Amino acid sequence: MLILKTVELKLIGELMKDSRRSDRELARSIDVSQPTITRLRDKLEKEKVITEYTMIPDFRKLGLEILAITSLAMIKEPGSKEFEKALSTFQNILMFERGSGLRSSHMVISLHENYSSFTKFKRKLENNEFWQVTDSASFLVNLKEDSGFLSFSNLAKELVKTQQLHR
Numbered sequence: 001m002l003i004l005k006t007v008e009l010k011l012i013g014e015l016m017k018d019s020r021r022s023d024r025e026l027a028r029s030i031d032v033s034q035p036t037i038t039r040l041r042d043k044l045e046k047e048k049v050i051t052e053y054t055m056i057p058d059f060r061k062l063g064l065e066i067l068a069i070t071s072l073a074m075i076k077e078p079g080s081k082e083f084e085k086a087l088s089t090f091q092n093i094l095m096f097e098r099g100s101g102l103r104s105s106h107m108v109i110s111l112h113e114n115y116s117s118f119t120k121f122k123r124k125l126e127n128n129e130f131w132q133v134t135d136s137a138s139f140l141v142n143l144k145e146d147s148g149f150l151s152f153s154n155l156a157k158e159l160v161k162t163q164q165l166h167r
Contacts, residue, residue, distance in 0.1 A: 004049070007032055009159065011040050012049070016156035019053040056150055059111055060143050066112040067141040070122065071104035076132035086130035092121060103135065115140075 004012070010030040014021070021029075023037040030037075044050045059067070077083075077098075087096055095109040108125065112118040118140065126133045 007036070008040055008044060008049075011037060012044065013156035013159060015041075015050065015053070016152040016159075019055075056152070063113055064111045065114050065143050066118050067143055068108075068110045068112060068118055068121075068138050069141075070108040070110065070125065070136055070138040071102045072106040072108065072125070072133050073104050073135040074106060074131050075134055077105070082130045086128055090121070090124070092117075102137070104137075111143075 007030060011026060014026050014029050023041065024034045027034040027037045041050070087093065090110070092110045092112060093108060094111060095107070097107050098105060099107055110118075110121060112121060118138075122136070122138065126136055
């Protein structure tokens with residue numbers, strides 16, 4: 001684990017809350033100079049601590065109704081080149097990671113227009129030529145219901161708190 005300075009953690013937290021802010025605004029919010037922010041941001045990008053800047057849309061307004069969390073058990077795992085090639089054929093995957101738990105070896109998070117498009121996606125996922133799925137299970141979230149939230153702001157606060165505790 002990379003040990004970050006408190007000011008670096010604060011910068012990451014502020015960027016997670018809103019990455020559109022200028023270096024001047026970020027400097028004011030964490031009480032350092034603007035050149036310090038510019039230098040730290042460049043350093044964190046170079047070290048791949050910051051890998052991209054993005055925003056979170058309201059997926060419902062984009063016509064997406066289902067968020068699916070799918071666990072997969074695989075016999076055959078693809079090599080990295082095969083894996084990248086296979087993933088490039090899926091347009092709706094937010095995350096595809098190797099892990100363990102739930103009798104699975106991989107976890108996929110994806111977005112879908114409706115149940116029918118999810119079913120087609122899952123069939124393609126399970127019958128892909130690059131890996132051999134032996135079992136799968138999905139948890140579907142209905143995005144049309146106004147019951148949850150997706151935000152990095154709370155995570156940003158926890159990140160700073162947790163890192164400071166581990167010092």
